[in-house]
Amino acid sequence: MEQLARESEGLSISDRRDFLKKGMLAAGAMTATTFAGTAAASKNLPPMEPSWGRQLGAGVVDKPYGQPSAYEKEVVRRTVPWLTAESIASISMTPIQDLKGIITPNGLVFERYHAGVAQIKPEEHRLMIHGLVERPIIFTMEDLMRFPSVSEIKFIECPANGGMEWKGAQMEALQFTHGMLSCCEWTGVPLRVLLEEAGVKPEGKWILAEGADGSHMSRSIPLEKALDDTLVVYAQNGEMLRPEQGYPLRLLNPGWEGNTSIKWLRRLEVGDKPWYHREETSKYTDLMADGRARKFTFVQETNSVITNPCPENPIVKSGLIEIEGMAWSGRGKIKQVDISFDGGVSWVPANLKGLVLDKALTRFSLVTKWDGQPWLLQSRAIDETGYVQPTLGQLREARGTNSIYHKNSIHSWKVEANGGVKNVQIS
Amino acid sequence: MEQLARESEGLSISDRRDFLKKGMLAAGAMTATTFAGTAAASKNLPPMEPSWGRQLGAGVVDKPYGQPSAYEKEVVRRTVPWLTAESIASISMTPIQDLKGIITPNGLVFERYHAGVAQIKPEEHRLMIHGLVERPIIFTMEDLMRFPSVSEIKFIECPANGGMEWKGAQMEALQFTHGMLSCCEWTGVPLRVLLEEAGVKPEGKWILAEGADGSHMSRSIPLEKALDDTLVVYAQNGEMLRPEQGYPLRLLNPGWEGNTSIKWLRRLEVGDKPWYHREETSKYTDLMADGRARKFTFVQETNSVITNPCPENPIVKSGLIEIEGMAWSGRGKIKQVDISFDGGVSWVPANLKGLVLDKALTRFSLVTKWDGQPWLLQSRAIDETGYVQPTLGQLREARGTNSIYHKNSIHSWKVEANGGVKNVQIS
Numbered sequence: 001m002e003q004l005a006r007e008s009e010g011l012s013i014s015d016r017r018d019f020l021k022k023g024m025l026a027a028g029a030m031t032a033t034t035f036a037g038t039a040a041a042s043k044n045l046p047p048m049e050p051s052w053g054r055q056l057g058a059g060v061v062d063k064p065y066g067q068p069s070a071y072e073k074e075v076v077r078r079t080v081p082w083l084t085a086e087s088i089a090s091i092s093m094t095p096i097q098d099l100k101g102i103i104t105p106n107g108l109v110f111e112r113y114h115a116g117v118a119q120i121k122p123e124e125h126r127l128m129i130h131g132l133v134e135r136p137i138i139f140t141m142e143d144l145m146r147f148p149s150v151s152e153i154k155f156i157e158c159p160a161n162g163g164m165e166w167k168g169a170q171m172e173a174l175q176f177t178h179g180m181l182s183c184c185e186w187t188g189v190p191l192r193v194l195l196e197e198a199g200v201k202p203e204g205k206w207i208l209a210e211g212a213d214g215s216h217m218s219r220s221i222p223l224e225k226a227l228d229d230t231l232v233v234y235a236q237n238g239e240m241l242r243p244e245q246g247y248p249l250r251l252l253n254p255g256w257e258g259n260t261s262i263k264w265l266r267r268l269e270v271g272d273k274p275w276y277h278r279e280e281t282s283k284y285t286d287l288m289a290d291g292r293a294r295k296f297t298f299v300q301e302t303n304s305v306i307t308n309p310c311p312e313n314p315i316v317k318s319g320l321i322e323i324e325g326m327a328w329s330g331r332g333k334i335k336q337v338d339i340s341f342d343g344g345v346s347w348v349p350a351n352l353k354g355l356v357l358d359k360a361l362t363r364f365s366l367v368t369k370w371d372g373q374p375w376l377l378q379s380r381a382i383d384e385t386g387y388v389q390p391t392l393g394q395l396r397e398a399r400g401t402n403s404i405y406h407k408n409s410i411h412s413w414k415v416e417a418n419g420g421v422k423n424v425q426i427s
Numbered sequence: 428m429e430q431l432a433r434e435s436e437g438l439s440i441s442d443r444r445d446f447l448k449k450g451m452l453a454a455g456a457m458t459a460t461t462f463a464g465t466a467a468a469s470k471n472l473p474p475m476e477p478s479w480g481r482q483l484g485a486g487v488v489d490k491p492y493g494q495p496s497a498y499e500k501e502v503v504r505r506t507v508p509w510l511t512a513e514s515i516a517s518i519s520m521t522p523i524q525d526l527k528g529i530i531t532p533n534g535l536v537f538e539r540y541h542a543g544v545a546q547i548k549p550e551e552h553r554l555m556i557h558g559l560v561e562r563p564i565i566f567t568m569e570d571l572m573r574f575p576s577v578s579e580i581k582f583i584e585c586p587a588n589g590g591m592e593w594k595g596a597q598m599e600a601l602q603f604t605h606g607m608l609s610c611c612e613w614t615g616v617p618l619r620v621l622l623e624e625a626g627v628k629p630e631g632k633w634i635l636a637e638g639a640d641g642s643h644m645s646r647s648i649p650l651e652k653a654l655d656d657t658l659v660v661y662a663q664n665g666e667m668l669r670p671e672q673g674y675p676l677r678l679l680n681p682g683w684e685g686n687t688s689i690k691w692l693r694r695l696e697v698g699d700k701p702w703y704h705r706e707e708t709s710k711y712t713d714l715m716a717d718g719r720a721r722k723f724t725f726v727q728e729t730n731s732v733i734t735n736p737c738p739e740n741p742i743v744k745s746g747l748i749e750i751e752g753m754a755w756s757g758r759g760k761i762k763q764v765d766i767s768f769d770g771g772v773s774w775v776p777a778n779l780k781g782l783v784l785d786k787a788l789t790r791f792s793l794v795t796k797w798d799g800q801p802w803l804l805q806s807r808a809i810d811e812t813g814y815v816q817p818t819l820g821q822l823r824e825a826r827g828t829n830s831i832y833h834k835n836s837i838h839s840w841k842v843e844a845n846g847g848v849k850n851v852q853i854s
Contacts, residue, residue, distance in 0.1 A: 050551060052691075056641050057543025059514025060671075064503035066534040068492065069674045071549055072667050076491035087486025100614035100662035101578030106532055107493040108666065116484025122498055124477060148749040148794055151528030151781045187527035214483050235527035237664065239535065240499050244487075247496045264479075322575040354578045355782075367575055 068107070077108055080176055083164075088116035089215075091158065093179025096305075096326070097312040102153065102354060102361040104182035106237050111244040112158055112180070114279075115214030118264045122240075122248040125212065127232070131270035134199030141248050145234060147189040152231070152254070153360045155183040155328050157300045159257040159284065159405035167401050170423050174310040177411065177423060181328075183361040186252050188233030191226045195270075204270040208277075209251050212266035219260045219284075220274035221253065225298070229254050232265065255330030255359040256298040257405075259284055289400025300330035302389050303408040304337055304364070304381035315370055315419035323350070323366045329383035330359060336382040337364040343376030343412060343426045344391065350379070375415035376426065393427030495534070504535055507603055510591075515543035516642075518585065520606025523732075523753070524739040529580065529781060529788040531609035533664050538671040539585055539607070541706075542641030545691045549667075549675040552639065554659070558697035561626030568675050572661060574616040579658070579681070580787045582610040582755045584727045586684040586711065586832035594828050597850050601737040604838065604850060608755075610788040613679050615660030618653045622697075631697040635704075636678050639693035646687045646711075647701035648680065652725070656681050659692065682757030682786040683725040684832075686711055716827025727757035729816050730835040731764055731791070731808035742797055742846035750777070750793045756810035757786060763809040764791040770803030770839060770853045771818065777806070802842035803853065820854030 068075070077092035084090035094110040111117075122141045130136040158180035164171060171177045200223065207226050210218040221230065231252040234241060241247040246263025253260045259279060274280070274296065286294040304327035309315050327334045333356055338347035350364040364379065381389045390398075392409040399406075412426040495502070504519035511517040521537040538544075549568045557563040585607035591598060598604045627650065634653050637645040648657065658679040661668060668674040673690025680687045686706060701707070701723065713721040731754035736742050754761045760783055765774035777791040791806065808816045817825075819836040826833075839853040 050547070050639065052545040052547050053639050053641060053643065053693075056515050057540065057545050059543050060504075060506050060517045060519040060538050060540065061514045063538075063671065064505070064519070065495065066504070066536065066538075066669050066671055068533075068666060069549075069668075069670050070546075071674075075666060077487075077493070078491070079487050087488045088483050090487045092487040092491070098667075099665045100576065101612045101665055103530060103612045103665045105664045105666045106495075109493065111487050111493075113484065113487065116486050118479040118484050119497075120477070120479050122496075142743075146744070146748070148792060149527065149751070151790065153782075185528045185530045212477065212480050214480060216480065237532045238526045238528055238530045239495060239502060239532045240525075241496075242493050243496045244493055247498075266480075316569075317573070321573070324576070355580075363578065365575060 075108070077110060078175055078179070089114055091160070091180060093175050094182050095175050096179055096181060097174040097307055097310050099307070102183050102326075102363060103237060104184055106184070106239065106242050106245075109182040109184065109236070109242065109245060110158070110180050112258065113213070113215075113244070114217045117243045118211075118213035119243060120212060120248060120264060125248050125266070127249060127265060127268070129194060129198040129268045129270070131208075132201040132204035132272065133195075133270050134201060135197070137198050139194070141234065144189060144232065144249070147193060149187050150190060150231065151185055151187040153183065153185045153355075153357050154252065154254040155181060155359060155361050156252070156258045156261060157181045157328070158259065159297075159300065162407040162411075163404040165425065166403050166407055168425060170425070172311050172423055174305065174307060174312055178305045180258070183328075184236040185238065186231060186233040187235035188231045188252065191230040191232055191251070191268075194232060195226060198270075200270055203272045206271050206274050208267070208269040208271060208275050209260070209262040209265060210267040210269070211246070211262050212264040217259070217262060217279060218275065218277045219262060219280055220277070220296070221260060223270070225253060225256070253298070255300055257284060257300060260298060284405065286399065286405050287402040289402065297406055300328070301406065301408045302329040302331070302334070302381050302383045302387045303327065304379040304389060305411050306339070306377055306379050306413060309377070309415060309419070309421045310413060311421045311423060314421050315415060318371045319369060320367060321370050323368060323377070325364055325379050326361045327364055327379070327381035328359070328361050329381065329387065331383050331385050331387060333358050333384045334362040334381055335384045338380045339366050340378040340380070341375045344378055344410065347380065370415070372417050374417060376424070377413040377415055378410050378426070380410050391427060392425055396427070502535070504537060505602055505606070516541055518587070518607060520602050521609050522602050523606055523608060524601040524734055524737050526734070529610050529753070529790060530664060531611055533611070533666065533669050533672075536609040536611065536663070536669065536672060537585070537607050539685065540640070540642075540671070541644045544670045545638075545640035546670060547639060547675060547691060552675050552693070554676060554692060554695070556621060556625040556695045556697070558635075559628040559631035559699065560622075560697050561628060562624070564625050566621070568661065571616060571659065571676070574620060576614050577617060577658065578612055578614040580610065580612045580782070580784050581679065581681040582608060582786060582788050583679070583685045583688060584608045584755070585686065586724075586727065589834040589838075590831040592852065593830050593834055595852060597852070599738050599850055601732065601734060601739055605732045607685070610755075611663040612665065613658060613660040614662035615658045615679065618657040618659055618678070618695075621659060622653060625697075627697055630699045633698050633701050635694070635696040635698060635702050636687070636689040636692060637694040637696070638673075638689050639691040644686070644689060644706060645702065645704045646689060646707055647704070647723070648687060650697070652680060652683070680725070682727055684711060684727060687725060711832065713826065713832050714829035716829065724833060727755070728833065728835045729756040729758070729761075729808050729810045729814045730754070731806040731816060732838050733766070733804055733806050733840055736804070736842060736846070736848045737840060738848045738850060741848050742842060745798045746796060747794060748797050750795060750804070752791055752806050753788045754791055754806070754808035755786070755788050756808065756814065758810050758812045758814060760785050760811045761789040761808055762811045765807045766793050767805040767807070768802045771805055771837065774807065797842070799844050801844060803851070804840040804842055805837050805853070807837050818854060819852055823854070
């Protein structure tokens with residue numbers, strides 16, 4: 001808050017009034033008015049008390065578990081029909097154009113299934129740790145929840161986020177260009193604590209994580225990650241996992257491809273090499289220009305996108321505007337975000353606002369003026385390791401255009417004279 | 428996480444295995460087993476694949492806005508019939524015994540209404556700032572959402588939390604002793620920014636905040652707070668406010684009595700003195716032993732409670748246990764939490780885990796052993812100002828027993844030989 005206060009102080013009071021007034025003038029007489037500061041004006045109330053001020057509302061007993069307002073029914077996850085024909089193996093995307101702050105509410109966290117949502121009875125669920133361990137173990141949920149817990153705010157992103165754009169497809173909505181992305185407070189047990197219970201043998205170097213759903217989705221995880229920051233989690237944003245997030249138990253590999261954070265987690269097998277299962281060979285590998293494929297590309301590299309304005313949030317009024325967006329890095333904290341108004345020719349540093357956490361969404365912001373001039377808006381994030389988000393040209397130069405995954409290049413919005421925002425590709 | 432790792436390292440590996448094994452032995456043969464570490468044992472899978480591993484689940488198109496698992500239907504807000512007969516003027520309490528981490532999911536945030544839930548059309552809602560200002564203003568929601576936003580994680584607590592216990596009533600559930608408490612990431616505009624737009628006149632010292640609901644609930648707020656950290660918020664945990672939290676707009680006075688964070692906010696009037704309206708005279712004042720009443724007791728003083736174990740979470744197994752709870756202070760950050768096992772005779776420092784934020788719930792934790800011995804469990808929080816949570820005796824000594832509000836004394840749980848937990852009052 002202090003940071004924004006300083007930003008505001010950088011603008012004169014007349015600038016800031018301008019922010020308000022121009023908007024109001026443009027909106028017309030019925031929407032809002034800036035009065036001249038007379039006592040008479042202060043009595044200029046709306047002529048009629050709205051209905052909700054003249055009646056009693058529903059009482060507390062009606063809603064033991066609360067729901068959003070009926071007026072927010074358009075703020076929902078959405079699927080795209082061209083992605084996967086089968087709903088049980090498709091993906092729905094978070095409406096990140098509508099999100100505020102860094103927490104994604106549980107009802108809007110993006111979904112990706114390989115065999116639909118498993119409906120698991122928690123008392124019948126088990127997690128087995130076996131393979132190259134001294135003491136194979138089967139845990140109940142009750143066992144796991146007795147361990148000391150940790151709670152951490154981390155993003156999860158599907159590596160296919162933005163993947164339709166590798167070859168130049170134009171998604172005309174932020175929800176579809178970047179919506180395979182969410183950020184929650186996750187609660188569970190560090191995997192290393194559970195592995196210590198089992199006792200990993202010296203030859204154990206990889207772990208196979210497997211889900212209990214019909215697909216038995218599985219991924220090979222290096223032991224080094226498992227002993228670092230991997231969690232076995234049972235809660236998100238304070239409550240138990242949602243079914244589509246793996247209720248009652250999932251893996252969480254912070255900063256890594258979302259598919260490695262196996263949902264409905266039932267089995268962890270320790271081995272001496274990766275398993276090369278389907279979802280790490282035919283899928284979730286990156287086909288390069290020379291015909292070879294990168295494999296085990298776990299880390300979600302530094303990325304960012306401007307959420308205001310965007311196709312769903314056009315500029316509707318001239319004057320001051322807060323350019324806002326989110327940045328994230330699978331390697332750690334965001335250190336800096338720059339904004340370009342001219343398609344990457346020149347850059348202005350944005351402010352990071354609110355919490356800046358390891359492997360979590362981070363908000364950036366820049367207050368400026370718009371008076372109808374065309375913009376080619378871009379954001380470029382830099383993380384604490386010094387990694388700089390690449391241009392689309394740099395990414396295609398390095399990886400070709402065969403890939404589906406790991407498109408983390410600088411994203412471009414074209415702001416038109418009427419305030420509309422288009423998705424454009426700038427190399 | 429690093430902190431917990433250190434905790435775990437303080438216990439020997441055999442201690443930690445004991446944590447697991449004792450629990451498993453007590454749970455019986457069907458629930459979980461620690462194997463001896465043979466290759467054969469690692470093949471000892473459950474005999475049958477559960478139904479959810481043999482079929483496809485529902486697909487993504489079914490649930491544009493997600494809901495909790497059907498197996499979590501008991502995790503809901505609850506009302507108590509003896510509190511207020513009218514549901515439209517009653518309160519429902521957060522199931523804090525089930526919460527993890529520090530974020531309360533939006534569906535479980537406690538509710539308190541004075542005329543039920545107003546159902547407000549956001550495009551028709553207005554916020555007026557008037558009174559002792561240079562430029563009275565009426566804002567639309569669109570106007571307000573154009574301002575640079577801030578997002579902050581803050582608790583909100585009703586000052587009546589625990590109020591039934593002033594005179595010795597025994598609530599046999601954590602949800603009813605402390606459930607008028609939640610913590611969310613709130614997004615909105617600092618009130619001082621809006622007040623700068625209106626231009627507060629030199630004689631302006633107080634602000635009346637008024638709701639648009641049928642009760643037109645109102646409170647007088649000192650200008651000093653309004654210029655400090657008060658926010659006008661429209662979102663919680665990433666999405667627009669829930670109707671019962673004031674959709675589309677509420678005040679947020681961090682750390683202060685929840686009722687001052689006026690919901691369905693429609694009017695802010697600047698004056699030179701407080702208004703002494705109903706909800707700051709006949710209600711939300713503290714009747715002292717001498718018959719005088721404290722007024723404008725805004726701050727929610729430092730408080731804490733143990734959430735594991737508690738009446739709803741009895742100890743079901745001997746062995747290692749994580750004593751866990753939450754602490755909070757309306758004056759700033761939590762600095763320290765101590766735990767007593769003998770009703771306050773001796774104290775052991777707990778660990779603060781996860782984020783420690785200003786005026787937010789803070790988690791504390793202590794790993795210890797329980798082998799059937801009776802405990803008189805207490806937690807005592809100290810905030811960064813040095814304020815120490817008082818005993819019940821100290822609080823009654825200072826305030827008498829006439830009050831309903833601001834009962835922040837040290838809370839006591841009696842752990843019985845069978846692991847059951849009772850609410851007891853220790854002075």
